[in-house]
Amino acid sequence: xxxxxxxxxxSAAAPRSALGAVIFLIVAALSWAGSEFGWFGNVTLGPKPTxxxxxxxxxxxxxxxxxxxxxxxxxxxxxxIDAGVPEAGPEVVDYLxxxxxTELDYVVCTHAxxxxxxxxxxxxxxxxxxxxxxxxTEFDASGSFTHFENTAAELGIDITVPEPGMEFTLGAAxxxxxxxxSGWEGDVNDSSLVVRLDYGSDSFLFTGDISSGxxxxxxxxxxYSLDVDVLKLGHHGSRTSTDQGILDLTTPEVAVACCGLxxxxxxxxxxxxxxxxxxxxxxxxxxxxxxxxxxxxxxEIRRVDAA
Ligand SMILES: [Zn+2]
Numbered sequence: 001x002x003x004x005x006x007x008x009x010x011s012a013a014a015p016r017s018a019l020g021a022v023i024f025l026i027v028a029a030l031s032w033a034g035s036e037f038g039w040f041g042n043v044t045l046g047p048k049p050t051x052x053x054x055x056x057x058x059x060x061x062x063x064x065x066x067x068x069x070x071x072x073x074x075x076x077x078x079x080x081i082d083a084g085v086p087e088a089g090p091e092v093v094d095y096l097x098x099x100x101x102t103e104l105d106y107v108v109c110t111h112a113x114x115x116x117x118x119x120x121x122x123x124x125x126x127x128x129x130x131x132x133x134x135x136x137t138e139f140d141a142s143g144s145f146t147h148f149e150n151t152a153a154e155l156g157i158d159i160t161v162p163e164p165g166m167e168f169t170l171g172a173a174x175x176x177x178x179x180x181x182s183g184w185e186g187d188v189n190d191s192s193l194v195v196r197l198d199y200g201s202d203s204f205l206f207t208g209d210i211s212s213g214x215x216x217x218x219x220x221x222x223x224y225s226l227d228v229d230v231l232k233l234g235h236h237g238s239r240t241s242t243d244q245g246i247l248d249l250t251t252p253e254v255a256v257a258c259c260g261l262x263x264x265x266x267x268x269x270x271x272x273x274x275x276x277x278x279x280x281x282x283x284x285x286x287x288x289x290x291x292x293x294x295x296x297x298x299x300e301i302r303r304v305d306a307a
Pocket of ligand 1: 067115208209235
């Protein structure tokens with residue numbers, strides 16, 4: 001979609017004077033930069049806007065230490081993906097309340113690991129929830145998932161297991177489950193639900209902890225486009241989830257690693273950090289940046305909270 005914008009701007013009226021030519025060149029250069037780099041850098045507007053205004057799409061990567069939690073809000077509709085470990089549940093709820101969330105239209109549990117589903121039971125108990133997604137309705141091997149599953153049942157919230165290709169609107173944005181499309185018996189990480197979120201020409205990909213092979217399958221077997229502006233790196237920036245092939249498929253301008261400071265896994269792995277540098281991808285990290293809030297107006301993405 002960025003390329004469409006580029007083509008449109010290149011077909012703008014030709015200059016009629018020397019000054020016009022200079023202005024034309026400046027505008028053309030800015031247009032090129034805008035089309036190639038939809039990311040317009042950090043802007044320090046002060047604390048995050050609260051409550052969130054109704055304009056555009058806001059995507060937050062909530063700092064839950066070593067774990068994942070992301071919130072998307074568009075025109076008052078809300079999508080929460082994961083909520084970190086059990087101890088992070090109250091932190092996630094505090095964050096949601098701080099940006100004016102009073103109910104969650106959609107909640108996604110990407111997979112059964114504690115650092116993703118652990119805090120969700122606290123979230124379910126704190127807000128009315130519309131639709132709750134998970135890759136399965138039962139998972140015996142995870143105490144956290146069992147707790148989550150039992151809490152949902154006690155609250156009368158059904159767990160929906162989405163098929164790849166299911167799409168939902170989020171205000172004027174839309175999200176789609178694009179994976180997993182292949183088996184995951186060997187690794188629970190590979191059961192992670194993969195979500196693509198689109199708003200105008202801006203796009204985000206949330207990958208849970210899925211490994212690079214099964215993520216590639218979403219494109220090569222599932223036929224889904226993984227070409228996005230912002231990539232939530234799989235598995236906290238692990239080398240098992242991100243390689244050159246993944247960056248070639250996703251072509252992000254911004255990558256986000258959700259990880260704890262000095263975590264024992266070494267996330268994000270040095271190889272992934274270097275790959276981001278080599279590919280000109282701006283890497284944001286919750287361990288260093290804290291909570292990260294991005295705003296899309298459908299054409300440009302900015303970081304809108306103070307770093
Ligand atoms: Zn994880």
